[in-house]
Amino acid sequence: MRSYAVQMFCQPVVEMDMAAPAPKGTEVVVEVTRCGVCHSDLHIQDGYYDLGGGKRLSLADRGVTPPVVMGHEVLGRLVAKGPDAPVSDDTMGKTFVVYPWLGCGTCEICQRGEENLCATPSSIGVHRAGGYAERCLVPHPRYLVDVTGIDPTLAATYACSGLTAFSALKKVQIAKDREWLLILGLGGVGLSGLEIAKALGYQKIAVADIDPAKRDLAAACGASLVVDPRDAGALAALQAKTGGIAAAIDFVGGRATAEFGIATLRKAGTYIIVGLFGGDVSMSLPLLVLRALTLRGSYVGNLGELRELIDLVKQGRVKPMPVETVPMAKVNSALDRLRAGHVNGRLVLARD
Ligand SMILES: [Zn+2]
Ligand SMILES: [Zn+2]
Known part of the structure:
Protein backbone atom coordinates (compact mmCIF):
# COMPACT_ATOMS: atom_id res chain seq x y z
CA MET A 1 0.00 0.00 0.00
CA THR A 164 -5.68 18.12 23.48
CA ALA A 165 -7.69 21.29 23.95
CA PHE A 166 -10.55 19.43 25.65
CA SER A 167 -8.26 17.63 28.10
CA ALA A 168 -6.46 20.87 29.02
CA LEU A 169 -9.83 22.54 29.63
CA LYS A 170 -10.93 19.62 31.84
CA LYS A 171 -8.00 20.50 34.11
CA VAL A 172 -9.28 24.06 34.63
CA GLN A 173 -11.41 24.60 37.71
CA ILE A 174 -12.75 28.14 37.82
CA ALA A 175 -16.16 29.81 37.91
CA LYS A 176 -16.98 29.72 34.20
CA ASP A 177 -19.37 32.66 34.32
CA ARG A 178 -17.19 35.07 36.33
CA GLU A 179 -13.52 34.16 36.19
CA TRP A 180 -11.21 34.70 33.27
CA LEU A 181 -9.67 32.03 31.10
CA LEU A 182 -6.73 33.03 28.89
CA ILE A 183 -5.87 31.17 25.70
CA LEU A 184 -2.31 31.74 24.50
CA GLY A 185 -1.85 31.08 20.79
CA LEU A 186 -4.69 30.61 18.30
CA GLY A 187 -3.21 27.95 16.04
CA GLY A 188 -5.27 24.83 15.30
CA VAL A 189 -5.27 23.56 18.89
CA GLY A 190 -5.80 27.00 20.42
CA LEU A 191 -8.75 27.60 18.13
CA SER A 192 -10.22 24.24 19.16
CA GLY A 193 -9.66 25.37 22.73
CA LEU A 194 -11.62 28.55 22.17
CA GLU A 195 -14.55 26.74 20.54
CA ILE A 196 -14.64 23.96 23.14
CA ALA A 197 -14.32 26.46 26.01
CA LYS A 198 -17.41 28.23 24.70
CA ALA A 199 -19.21 24.88 24.41
CA LEU A 200 -18.29 24.08 28.01
CA GLY A 201 -19.81 27.37 29.15
CA TYR A 202 -16.81 29.66 29.71
CA GLN A 203 -18.01 33.22 29.35
CA LYS A 204 -14.87 35.26 30.04
CA ILE A 205 -12.28 34.17 27.51
CA ALA A 206 -9.23 36.25 26.63
CA VAL A 207 -6.96 35.34 23.71
CA ALA A 208 -3.34 36.42 23.23
CA ASP A 209 -1.63 36.01 19.87
CA ILE A 210 1.16 37.92 18.12
CA ASP A 211 -0.45 37.45 14.69
CA PRO A 212 -3.08 40.11 13.81
CA ALA A 213 -4.96 37.65 11.57
CA LYS A 214 -5.27 35.21 14.47
CA ARG A 215 -6.40 37.99 16.79
CA ASP A 216 -9.10 38.92 14.26
CA LEU A 217 -10.10 35.27 14.10
CA ALA A 218 -10.31 35.14 17.92
CA ALA A 219 -12.57 38.18 17.98
CA ALA A 220 -14.73 36.77 15.18
CA CYS A 221 -15.01 33.49 17.13
CA GLY A 222 -16.33 35.28 20.19
CA ALA A 223 -13.32 35.88 22.45
CA SER A 224 -14.27 38.50 25.04
CA LEU A 225 -10.85 40.15 25.01
CA VAL A 226 -8.00 39.92 22.50
CA VAL A 227 -4.44 41.14 23.10
CA ASP A 228 -1.09 41.25 21.35
CA PRO A 229 1.32 40.02 24.03
CA ARG A 230 4.16 41.91 22.32
CA ASP A 231 2.49 45.25 23.08
CA ALA A 232 4.35 46.91 25.94
CA GLY A 233 1.11 47.65 27.77
CA ALA A 234 -0.60 44.31 27.08
CA LEU A 235 0.04 42.74 30.47
CA ALA A 236 -1.10 45.77 32.46
CA ALA A 237 -4.18 46.20 30.26
CA LEU A 238 -5.13 42.55 30.62
CA GLN A 239 -4.72 42.67 34.40
CA ALA A 240 -6.71 45.90 34.64
CA LYS A 241 -9.57 44.55 32.53
CA THR A 242 -9.76 41.11 34.14
CA GLY A 243 -8.48 41.62 37.67
CA GLY A 244 -6.03 38.80 36.94
CA ILE A 245 -6.43 35.63 34.93
CA ALA A 246 -7.74 32.61 36.84
CA ALA A 247 -6.43 30.01 34.39
CA ALA A 248 -4.17 30.32 31.35
CA ILE A 249 -3.72 27.59 28.77
CA ASP A 250 -0.57 27.93 26.70
CA PHE A 251 -1.07 26.37 23.28
CA VAL A 252 2.32 27.63 22.09
CA GLY A 253 4.61 26.58 24.90
CA GLY A 254 7.56 28.84 24.23
CA ARG A 255 9.46 31.11 26.59
CA ALA A 256 7.56 34.27 25.65
CA THR A 257 4.10 32.74 26.00
CA ALA A 258 4.99 30.99 29.27
CA GLU A 259 6.39 34.16 30.83
CA PHE A 260 3.41 36.18 29.65
CA GLY A 261 0.87 33.55 30.71
CA ILE A 262 2.30 33.10 34.20
CA ALA A 263 2.57 36.88 34.67
CA THR A 264 -1.14 37.36 33.89
CA LEU A 265 -2.34 35.04 36.67
CA ARG A 266 -4.14 36.20 39.76
CA LYS A 267 -3.24 34.60 43.10
CA ALA A 268 -3.91 30.86 43.13
CA GLY A 269 -4.12 30.95 39.35
CA THR A 270 -3.29 27.98 37.16
CA TYR A 271 -1.00 27.89 34.14
CA ILE A 272 -1.43 24.84 31.90
CA ILE A 273 1.11 24.23 29.18
CA VAL A 274 0.09 22.24 26.13
CA GLY A 275 2.18 23.52 23.22
CA LEU A 276 5.58 22.03 22.41
CA PHE A 277 7.21 25.01 20.75
CA GLY A 278 10.12 24.57 23.16
CA GLY A 279 12.48 26.59 25.30
CA ASP A 280 12.78 27.26 29.00
CA VAL A 281 11.91 29.84 31.65
CA SER A 282 13.46 30.83 34.93
CA MET A 283 11.22 31.94 37.74
CA SER A 284 11.31 33.27 41.21
CA LEU A 285 10.53 30.42 43.62
CA PRO A 286 9.27 32.60 46.50
CA LEU A 287 6.75 34.21 44.14
CA LEU A 288 5.46 30.77 43.18
CA VAL A 289 4.71 30.24 46.88
CA LEU A 290 3.39 33.71 47.66
CA ARG A 291 1.14 33.74 44.59
CA ALA A 292 0.14 30.09 45.27
CA LEU A 293 0.27 29.25 41.58
CA THR A 294 -0.29 25.91 39.96
CA LEU A 295 1.86 25.13 36.93
CA ARG A 296 1.10 21.95 35.07
CA GLY A 297 1.52 20.20 31.76
CA SER A 298 -1.24 18.51 29.79
CA TYR A 299 -0.42 15.92 27.14
CA VAL A 300 -3.12 15.08 24.56
ZN1 LIG B 1 0.92 1.43 30.24
ZN1 LIG C 1 -1.17 16.22 17.20
Whole structure:
Protein backbone atom coordinates (compact mmCIF):
# COMPACT_ATOMS: atom_id res chain seq x y z
CA MET A 1 0.00 0.00 0.00
CA ARG A 2 1.04 3.57 -0.54
CA SER A 3 2.47 5.23 2.57
CA TYR A 4 4.18 8.52 3.24
CA ALA A 5 7.05 8.22 5.68
CA VAL A 6 9.88 10.12 7.33
CA GLN A 7 12.84 8.10 6.10
CA MET A 8 15.43 10.49 7.51
CA PHE A 9 14.84 13.14 10.16
CA CYS A 10 14.88 16.73 8.86
CA GLN A 11 14.05 15.58 5.33
CA PRO A 12 10.79 15.74 3.36
CA VAL A 13 8.37 12.87 3.71
CA VAL A 14 8.77 10.27 0.96
CA GLU A 15 6.23 8.04 -0.74
CA MET A 16 6.90 4.37 0.01
CA ASP A 17 5.27 1.10 -0.88
CA MET A 18 4.65 -0.82 2.33
CA ALA A 19 2.93 -4.10 3.09
CA ALA A 20 -0.78 -3.58 3.86
CA PRO A 21 -1.49 -4.46 7.50
CA ALA A 22 -2.99 -7.92 8.11
CA PRO A 23 -4.92 -7.87 11.41
CA LYS A 24 -4.19 -10.58 13.98
CA GLY A 25 -5.92 -11.26 17.31
CA THR A 26 -8.02 -8.26 18.32
CA GLU A 27 -6.51 -5.94 15.72
CA VAL A 28 -8.60 -4.02 13.20
CA VAL A 29 -7.72 -2.07 10.06
CA VAL A 30 -9.21 1.18 8.86
CA GLU A 31 -8.99 2.42 5.31
CA VAL A 32 -7.86 6.00 5.82
CA THR A 33 -10.02 8.70 4.25
CA ARG A 34 -8.84 11.69 6.34
CA CYS A 35 -5.75 12.38 8.39
CA GLY A 36 -5.03 15.68 10.10
CA VAL A 37 -1.62 17.33 9.90
CA CYS A 38 -0.38 18.37 13.32
CA HIS A 39 2.39 20.60 14.63
CA SER A 40 3.86 17.64 16.47
CA ASP A 41 4.39 16.01 13.06
CA LEU A 42 6.90 18.78 12.42
CA HIS A 43 8.82 17.77 15.55
CA ILE A 44 8.73 14.13 14.49
CA GLN A 45 9.99 15.13 11.05
CA ASP A 46 12.80 17.09 12.74
CA GLY A 47 13.53 14.22 15.13
CA TYR A 48 13.70 16.31 18.31
CA TYR A 49 12.04 18.71 20.70
CA ASP A 50 13.83 21.91 21.70
CA LEU A 51 14.36 21.77 25.48
CA GLY A 52 15.88 25.24 25.66
CA GLY A 53 19.41 26.24 26.59
CA GLY A 54 20.72 24.48 23.46
CA LYS A 55 19.44 21.09 24.71
CA ARG A 56 17.35 18.76 22.58
CA LEU A 57 15.12 15.81 23.36
CA SER A 58 15.92 13.26 20.67
CA LEU A 59 13.00 11.23 19.40
CA ALA A 60 15.37 8.45 18.27
CA ASP A 61 16.40 8.08 21.95
CA ARG A 62 12.73 7.69 22.80
CA GLY A 63 12.11 4.81 20.43
CA VAL A 64 10.92 6.80 17.42
CA THR A 65 13.01 5.48 14.56
CA PRO A 66 12.53 5.98 10.81
CA PRO A 67 10.83 5.08 8.67
CA VAL A 68 7.99 6.78 10.58
CA VAL A 69 4.56 6.85 8.97
CA MET A 70 3.20 9.91 10.75
CA GLY A 71 -0.43 10.92 11.13
CA HIS A 72 -2.30 10.61 14.43
CA GLU A 73 -5.61 12.28 13.47
CA VAL A 74 -6.82 9.23 11.60
CA LEU A 75 -10.32 8.74 10.31
CA GLY A 76 -11.42 5.91 8.09
CA ARG A 77 -13.67 3.01 7.26
CA LEU A 78 -13.34 -0.20 9.22
CA VAL A 79 -12.37 -2.72 6.53
CA ALA A 80 -10.70 -5.68 8.24
CA LYS A 81 -10.58 -7.36 11.63
CA GLY A 82 -8.57 -10.04 13.36
CA PRO A 83 -10.24 -13.30 14.48
CA ASP A 84 -10.58 -12.13 18.10
CA ALA A 85 -11.70 -8.55 17.45
CA PRO A 86 -15.12 -7.95 19.02
CA VAL A 87 -16.71 -6.31 15.97
CA SER A 88 -20.23 -6.99 14.73
CA ASP A 89 -20.85 -7.44 10.99
CA ASP A 90 -22.94 -4.27 10.75
CA THR A 91 -20.03 -2.27 12.18
CA MET A 92 -17.78 -3.20 9.25
CA GLY A 93 -17.58 -0.41 6.68
CA LYS A 94 -18.59 2.31 9.15
CA THR A 95 -16.45 5.42 9.60
CA PHE A 96 -14.58 6.00 12.83
CA VAL A 97 -12.03 8.35 14.27
CA VAL A 98 -9.12 6.45 15.80
CA TYR A 99 -7.89 7.14 19.34
CA PRO A 100 -4.13 7.24 18.74
CA TRP A 101 -2.52 7.78 22.17
CA LEU A 102 -1.88 4.16 23.06
CA GLY A 103 0.21 2.81 25.92
CA CYS A 104 1.26 -0.68 27.02
CA GLY A 105 -2.33 -1.42 28.05
CA THR A 106 -1.33 -3.27 31.22
CA CYS A 107 0.36 -0.85 33.64
CA GLU A 108 -1.41 0.96 36.48
CA ILE A 109 -1.80 4.13 34.41
CA CYS A 110 -3.19 2.32 31.34
CA GLN A 111 -5.57 0.31 33.52
CA ARG A 112 -6.81 3.61 34.93
CA GLY A 113 -7.69 4.68 31.38
CA GLU A 114 -4.84 7.12 30.90
CA GLU A 115 -2.89 5.34 28.19
CA ASN A 116 -1.70 8.71 26.91
CA LEU A 117 0.44 8.95 30.07
CA CYS A 118 1.91 5.42 29.90
CA ALA A 119 5.69 5.22 30.43
CA THR A 120 6.01 3.02 27.34
CA PRO A 121 3.87 4.81 24.75
CA SER A 122 2.86 3.12 21.54
CA SER A 123 1.07 6.00 19.85
CA ILE A 124 -0.33 5.68 16.34
CA GLY A 125 1.58 7.92 13.95
CA VAL A 126 4.51 8.26 16.34
CA HIS A 127 5.71 4.89 17.69
CA ARG A 128 3.64 2.79 15.29
CA ALA A 129 2.46 3.46 11.74
CA GLY A 130 -0.11 6.22 11.44
CA GLY A 131 -2.57 7.62 8.96
CA TYR A 132 -0.29 9.01 6.24
CA ALA A 133 -1.07 5.83 4.36
CA GLU A 134 -3.88 3.95 2.66
CA ARG A 135 -4.57 1.81 5.71
CA CYS A 136 -3.88 1.95 9.41
CA LEU A 137 -3.67 -0.90 11.91
CA VAL A 138 -5.36 -0.39 15.30
CA PRO A 139 -4.74 -2.93 18.10
CA HIS A 140 -8.35 -3.14 19.31
CA PRO A 141 -11.74 -1.84 18.16
CA ARG A 142 -12.21 -0.07 21.52
CA TYR A 143 -9.97 2.65 20.11
CA LEU A 144 -12.50 3.41 17.36
CA VAL A 145 -14.98 6.17 18.13
CA ASP A 146 -18.18 6.42 16.08
CA VAL A 147 -18.45 9.80 14.34
CA THR A 148 -21.75 9.33 12.52
CA GLY A 149 -23.20 12.69 11.59
CA ILE A 150 -19.95 14.67 11.96
CA ASP A 151 -18.16 16.05 8.90
CA PRO A 152 -15.26 13.58 8.44
CA THR A 153 -12.64 16.27 7.83
CA LEU A 154 -13.55 17.91 11.09
CA ALA A 155 -14.00 14.63 12.95
CA ALA A 156 -10.40 13.59 12.23
CA THR A 157 -9.08 16.67 14.01
CA TYR A 158 -10.74 15.77 17.30
CA ALA A 159 -8.25 12.91 17.86
CA CYS A 160 -5.43 15.35 18.61
CA SER A 161 -6.16 19.04 18.32
CA GLY A 162 -9.68 18.77 19.72
CA LEU A 163 -8.77 16.21 22.36
CA THR A 164 -5.68 18.12 23.48
CA ALA A 165 -7.69 21.29 23.95
CA PHE A 166 -10.55 19.43 25.65
CA SER A 167 -8.26 17.63 28.10
CA ALA A 168 -6.46 20.87 29.02
CA LEU A 169 -9.83 22.54 29.63
CA LYS A 170 -10.93 19.62 31.84
CA LYS A 171 -8.00 20.50 34.11
CA VAL A 172 -9.28 24.06 34.63
CA GLN A 173 -11.41 24.60 37.71
CA ILE A 174 -12.75 28.14 37.82
CA ALA A 175 -16.16 29.81 37.91
CA LYS A 176 -16.98 29.72 34.20
CA ASP A 177 -19.37 32.66 34.32
CA ARG A 178 -17.19 35.07 36.33
CA GLU A 179 -13.52 34.16 36.19
CA TRP A 180 -11.21 34.70 33.27
CA LEU A 181 -9.67 32.03 31.10
CA LEU A 182 -6.73 33.03 28.89
CA ILE A 183 -5.87 31.17 25.70
CA LEU A 184 -2.31 31.74 24.50
CA GLY A 185 -1.85 31.08 20.79
CA LEU A 186 -4.69 30.61 18.30
CA GLY A 187 -3.21 27.95 16.04
CA GLY A 188 -5.27 24.83 15.30
CA VAL A 189 -5.27 23.56 18.89
CA GLY A 190 -5.80 27.00 20.42
CA LEU A 191 -8.75 27.60 18.13
CA SER A 192 -10.22 24.24 19.16
CA GLY A 193 -9.66 25.37 22.73
CA LEU A 194 -11.62 28.55 22.17
CA GLU A 195 -14.55 26.74 20.54
CA ILE A 196 -14.64 23.96 23.14
CA ALA A 197 -14.32 26.46 26.01
CA LYS A 198 -17.41 28.23 24.70
CA ALA A 199 -19.21 24.88 24.41
CA LEU A 200 -18.29 24.08 28.01
CA GLY A 201 -19.81 27.37 29.15
CA TYR A 202 -16.81 29.66 29.71
CA GLN A 203 -18.01 33.22 29.35
CA LYS A 204 -14.87 35.26 30.04
CA ILE A 205 -12.28 34.17 27.51
CA ALA A 206 -9.23 36.25 26.63
CA VAL A 207 -6.96 35.34 23.71
CA ALA A 208 -3.34 36.42 23.23
CA ASP A 209 -1.63 36.01 19.87
CA ILE A 210 1.16 37.92 18.12
CA ASP A 211 -0.45 37.45 14.69
CA PRO A 212 -3.08 40.11 13.81
CA ALA A 213 -4.96 37.65 11.57
CA LYS A 214 -5.27 35.21 14.47
CA ARG A 215 -6.40 37.99 16.79
CA ASP A 216 -9.10 38.92 14.26
CA LEU A 217 -10.10 35.27 14.10
CA ALA A 218 -10.31 35.14 17.92
CA ALA A 219 -12.57 38.18 17.98
CA ALA A 220 -14.73 36.77 15.18
CA CYS A 221 -15.01 33.49 17.13
CA GLY A 222 -16.33 35.28 20.19
CA ALA A 223 -13.32 35.88 22.45
CA SER A 224 -14.27 38.50 25.04
CA LEU A 225 -10.85 40.15 25.01
CA VAL A 226 -8.00 39.92 22.50
CA VAL A 227 -4.44 41.14 23.10
CA ASP A 228 -1.09 41.25 21.35
CA PRO A 229 1.32 40.02 24.03
CA ARG A 230 4.16 41.91 22.32
CA ASP A 231 2.49 45.25 23.08
CA ALA A 232 4.35 46.91 25.94
CA GLY A 233 1.11 47.65 27.77
CA ALA A 234 -0.60 44.31 27.08
CA LEU A 235 0.04 42.74 30.47
CA ALA A 236 -1.10 45.77 32.46
CA ALA A 237 -4.18 46.20 30.26
CA LEU A 238 -5.13 42.55 30.62
CA GLN A 239 -4.72 42.67 34.40
CA ALA A 240 -6.71 45.90 34.64
CA LYS A 241 -9.57 44.55 32.53
CA THR A 242 -9.76 41.11 34.14
CA GLY A 243 -8.48 41.62 37.67
CA GLY A 244 -6.03 38.80 36.94
CA ILE A 245 -6.43 35.63 34.93
CA ALA A 246 -7.74 32.61 36.84
CA ALA A 247 -6.43 30.01 34.39
CA ALA A 248 -4.17 30.32 31.35
CA ILE A 249 -3.72 27.59 28.77
CA ASP A 250 -0.57 27.93 26.70
CA PHE A 251 -1.07 26.37 23.28
CA VAL A 252 2.32 27.63 22.09
CA GLY A 253 4.61 26.58 24.90
CA GLY A 254 7.56 28.84 24.23
CA ARG A 255 9.46 31.11 26.59
CA ALA A 256 7.56 34.27 25.65
CA THR A 257 4.10 32.74 26.00
CA ALA A 258 4.99 30.99 29.27
CA GLU A 259 6.39 34.16 30.83
CA PHE A 260 3.41 36.18 29.65
CA GLY A 261 0.87 33.55 30.71
CA ILE A 262 2.30 33.10 34.20
CA ALA A 263 2.57 36.88 34.67
CA THR A 264 -1.14 37.36 33.89
CA LEU A 265 -2.34 35.04 36.67
CA ARG A 266 -4.14 36.20 39.76
CA LYS A 267 -3.24 34.60 43.10
CA ALA A 268 -3.91 30.86 43.13
CA GLY A 269 -4.12 30.95 39.35
CA THR A 270 -3.29 27.98 37.16
CA TYR A 271 -1.00 27.89 34.14
CA ILE A 272 -1.43 24.84 31.90
CA ILE A 273 1.11 24.23 29.18
CA VAL A 274 0.09 22.24 26.13
CA GLY A 275 2.18 23.52 23.22
CA LEU A 276 5.58 22.03 22.41
CA PHE A 277 7.21 25.01 20.75
CA GLY A 278 10.12 24.57 23.16
CA GLY A 279 12.48 26.59 25.30
CA ASP A 280 12.78 27.26 29.00
CA VAL A 281 11.91 29.84 31.65
CA SER A 282 13.46 30.83 34.93
CA MET A 283 11.22 31.94 37.74
CA SER A 284 11.31 33.27 41.21
CA LEU A 285 10.53 30.42 43.62
CA PRO A 286 9.27 32.60 46.50
CA LEU A 287 6.75 34.21 44.14
CA LEU A 288 5.46 30.77 43.18
CA VAL A 289 4.71 30.24 46.88
CA LEU A 290 3.39 33.71 47.66
CA ARG A 291 1.14 33.74 44.59
CA ALA A 292 0.14 30.09 45.27
CA LEU A 293 0.27 29.25 41.58
CA THR A 294 -0.29 25.91 39.96
CA LEU A 295 1.86 25.13 36.93
CA ARG A 296 1.10 21.95 35.07
CA GLY A 297 1.52 20.20 31.76
CA SER A 298 -1.24 18.51 29.79
CA TYR A 299 -0.42 15.92 27.14
CA VAL A 300 -3.12 15.08 24.56
CA GLY A 301 -6.00 13.34 26.36
CA ASN A 302 -7.43 9.92 27.21
CA LEU A 303 -9.91 7.70 25.39
CA GLY A 304 -12.75 8.58 27.77
CA GLU A 305 -12.17 12.27 27.07
CA LEU A 306 -12.25 11.67 23.30
CA ARG A 307 -15.62 9.91 23.67
CA GLU A 308 -16.91 12.79 25.83
CA LEU A 309 -15.72 15.33 23.29
CA ILE A 310 -17.31 13.49 20.35
CA ASP A 311 -20.60 13.40 22.31
CA LEU A 312 -20.38 17.15 22.84
CA VAL A 313 -19.78 17.63 19.11
CA LYS A 314 -22.71 15.35 18.21
CA GLN A 315 -24.96 17.50 20.40
CA GLY A 316 -24.03 20.40 18.12
CA ARG A 317 -22.40 22.31 20.96
CA VAL A 318 -18.92 22.77 19.46
CA LYS A 319 -18.75 25.23 16.59
CA PRO A 320 -16.73 23.71 13.74
CA MET A 321 -13.31 25.23 13.29
CA PRO A 322 -11.93 26.02 9.84
CA VAL A 323 -10.48 22.94 8.18
CA GLU A 324 -8.98 22.59 4.75
CA THR A 325 -8.40 19.34 2.90
CA VAL A 326 -5.20 18.66 0.98
CA PRO A 327 -4.72 15.53 -1.18
CA MET A 328 -2.59 13.06 0.77
CA ALA A 329 0.01 12.97 -2.01
CA LYS A 330 0.67 16.67 -1.26
CA VAL A 331 1.66 15.94 2.34
CA ASN A 332 4.97 17.81 2.08
CA SER A 333 3.32 21.04 0.99
CA ALA A 334 0.90 20.71 3.91
CA LEU A 335 3.79 20.23 6.36
CA ASP A 336 5.66 23.19 4.83
CA ARG A 337 2.64 25.46 5.12
CA LEU A 338 2.17 24.49 8.75
CA ARG A 339 5.86 25.10 9.45
CA ALA A 340 5.56 28.56 7.91
CA GLY A 341 2.52 29.28 10.11
CA HIS A 342 0.30 29.91 7.09
CA VAL A 343 -2.69 27.94 8.29
CA ASN A 344 -5.92 29.17 9.85
CA GLY A 345 -7.40 26.22 11.67
CA ARG A 346 -6.34 22.76 10.53
CA LEU A 347 -5.04 21.05 7.38
CA VAL A 348 -6.37 17.56 6.80
CA LEU A 349 -5.04 15.10 4.25
CA ALA A 350 -7.79 13.50 2.19
CA ARG A 351 -8.03 10.21 0.35
CA ASP A 352 -11.38 9.49 -1.27
ZN1 LIG B 1 -1.17 16.22 17.20
ZN1 LIG C 1 0.92 1.43 30.24
